[in-house]
Amino acid sequence: MGCDPSPPGLRCATCPARAPGLCAPMRGPEALAALEAARRPALALPPGAAVFRQGEACRDVFILVAGWVALAQALPDGRRQVLRFLLPGAIFGLHPEEQANHALGAEALTAALVCPIPAERLAALRHAWPALDDRLLWCLERDVAFAAEQVTTLGQRPALARVAHLLLELLVRLGGRHPPAEGVAVPVPLTHRLIGDATGLTPEHVTRMLRRLRQDGVARISRGRLTLLDAARLVALADPPAELLALWAASG
Amino acid sequence: MGCDPSPPGLRCATCPARAPGLCAPMRGPEALAALEAARRPALALPPGAAVFRQGEACRDVFILVAGWVALAQALPDGRRQVLRFLLPGAIFGLHPEEQANHALGAEALTAALVCPIPAERLAALRHAWPALDDRLLWCLERDVAFAAEQVTTLGQRPALARVAHLLLELLVRLGGRHPPAEGVAVPVPLTHRLIGDATGLTPEHVTRMLRRLRQDGVARISRGRLTLLDAARLVALADPPAELLALWAASG
DNA sequence: CGTTTGCTTGAGGCTGTTCAATACCGGTGG
DNA sequence: CCACCGGTATTGAACAGCCTCAAGCAAACG
Numbered sequence: 001m002g003c004d005p006s007p008p009g010l011r012c013a014t015c016p017a018r019a020p021g022l023c024a025p026m027r028g029p030e031a032l033a034a035l036e037a038a039r040r041p042a043l044a045l046p047p048g049a050a051v052f053r054q055g056e057a058c059r060d061v062f063i064l065v066a067g068w069v070a071l072a073q074a075l076p077d078g079r080r081q082v083l084r085f086l087l088p089g090a091i092f093g094l095h096p097e098e099q100a101n102h103a104l105g106a107e108a109l110t111a112a113l114v115c116p117i118p119a120e121r122l123a124a125l126r127h128a129w130p131a132l133d134d135r136l137l138w139c140l141e142r143d144v145a146f147a148a149e150q151v152t153t154l155g156q157r158p159a160l161a162r163v164a165h166l167l168l169e170l171l172v173r174l175g176g177r178h179p180p181a182e183g184v185a186v187p188v189p190l191t192h193r194l195i196g197d198a199t200g201l202t203p204e205h206v207t208r209m210l211r212r213l214r215q216d217g218v219a220r221i222s223r224g225r226l227t228l229l230d231a232a233r234l235v236a237l238a239d240p241p242a243e244l245l246a247l248w249a250a251s252g
Numbered sequence: 253m254g255c256d257p258s259p260p261g262l263r264c265a266t267c268p269a270r271a272p273g274l275c276a277p278m279r280g281p282e283a284l285a286a287l288e289a290a291r292r293p294a295l296a297l298p299p300g301a302a303v304f305r306q307g308e309a310c311r312d313v314f315i316l317v318a319g320w321v322a323l324a325q326a327l328p329d330g331r332r333q334v335l336r337f338l339l340p341g342a343i344f345g346l347h348p349e350e351q352a353n354h355a356l357g358a359e360a361l362t363a364a365l366v367c368p369i370p371a372e373r374l375a376a377l378r379h380a381w382p383a384l385d386d387r388l389l390w391c392l393e394r395d396v397a398f399a400a401e402q403v404t405t406l407g408q409r410p411a412l413a414r415v416a417h418l419l420l421e422l423l424v425r426l427g428g429r430h431p432p433a434e435g436v437a438v439p440v441p442l443t444h445r446l447i448g449d450a451t452g453l454t455p456e457h458v459t460r461m462l463r464r465l466r467q468d469g470v471a472r473i474s475r476g477r478l479t480l481l482d483a484a485r486l487v488a489l490a491d492p493p494a495e496l497l498a499l500w501a502a503s504g
Numbered sequence: 505c506g507t508t509t510g511c512t513t514g515a516g517g518c519t520g521t522t523c524a525a526t527a528c529c530g531g532t533g534g
Numbered sequence: 535c536c537a538c539c540g541g542t543a544t545t546g547a548a549c550a551g552c553c554t555c556a557a558g559c560a561a562a563c564g
Binding site for chain 2: 073075076079080081083094095096097098099100101103104126127130133136137138140141142143144145147148149150151152154155156157199200239241242243244246247250
């Protein structure tokens, strides 16, 4: 929960080629300096800490610099839906102006570093550097495409395909390429509960689906490490639209 | 399928107060004239016609001037997911640049009138009138919020709540206010199949859920007309986040 | 080490699907 | 005006997928 006013700033951590963040279009030194000047001190969060809570007033927009964050919507009955697992470079917390309070919560899954940027300062930057508008527009169009795919998955695909879809998405986003590499153990800080909240399944059923994937030699996940065994069969199970694979690979 | 190069243009039909379209920020006569100049001739579509098909190249962005359009993603096995029912004023067909082909299809549910705007011309307009960026950003942030809610609904809510949620959404969007008016028969061109494709249910189960809503005196839909009987109970069943109601009412 | 948290497995039940048969409505052509 | 027709709605019965509940286990953490 502490504050880290010094490095790592936006410059180094949010601009890896495979996870372009907000600063990608701010190439000029002045523009980047302006973005650096606008941001608040970076927040270092321990695992489980909330970046913001559902219902809280929207004050800042955030850039995830390091670690994993989950965006989730909780329901009154205790159920909750994970909307997206965020990786470094992600920008989140944007909202239409009518919306004064967060409809979603954001929670760190690992130790995480986030940069808050006051919403009004971001608006000022947008007007000073129009390239920032292009970037934000691109990010949002991408988010809409991702959300549409998740809607289709939850509405139409059976449990096994939902889990396969999520694993494939993570592998492609983490690896930055499609097809993803086989045989590599990738760190993935997800519990069965989190996977269930993202796929609309119970943790018990997630266990059963993961067992089938393991027994069929498709992929295995254990102790926080995900290993792809058979990329072709995972893709066949997940059956993602071709358009998405490029987006996953390109945008963390 | 014909072309209608004359009225109704963007001016009259897309700017009703309750369904602000692209031109809302283009108040100045020059700006509006520029938008009018950029658009192609309006397309008049018969019911069932495709505005664009899934997999087709992305060439234009569209503004819905009149009628209903469904955005849907089809799966190889014949199932499909309706992502959103569009009402007049909606802008659709935006996509991140990596995406050369539509991941979704758009189909007219009624006779409909749409204005295509070439994507590159829209980009040019954006740079000439920065207010347009604000508007597009707002539209996309709203779309992300809507999509997030649909994800939660499909992932976590049971069948009755899903149907109630959709009916409430339509009533609030059509009426432009919350709570929606009781006792008014609103034209709604949806078949049980379409409702099922939007809620992830079979048409048969949609029938059963609608029967329960009718028997419980909550709402009834028949012969293309939706009548709200008990707003409070519909809201209780649908249980939408407070943030959404304002967005539904404000944005058609 | 003890405690806690998450994982695993099984049995039984509920929700929603599938399949099939019938009724309905709107449009068409005789 | 009426018979016909295609698409849609309705209903029921059997089935399947996923959930609930409960117990036992493994792993992480103080």
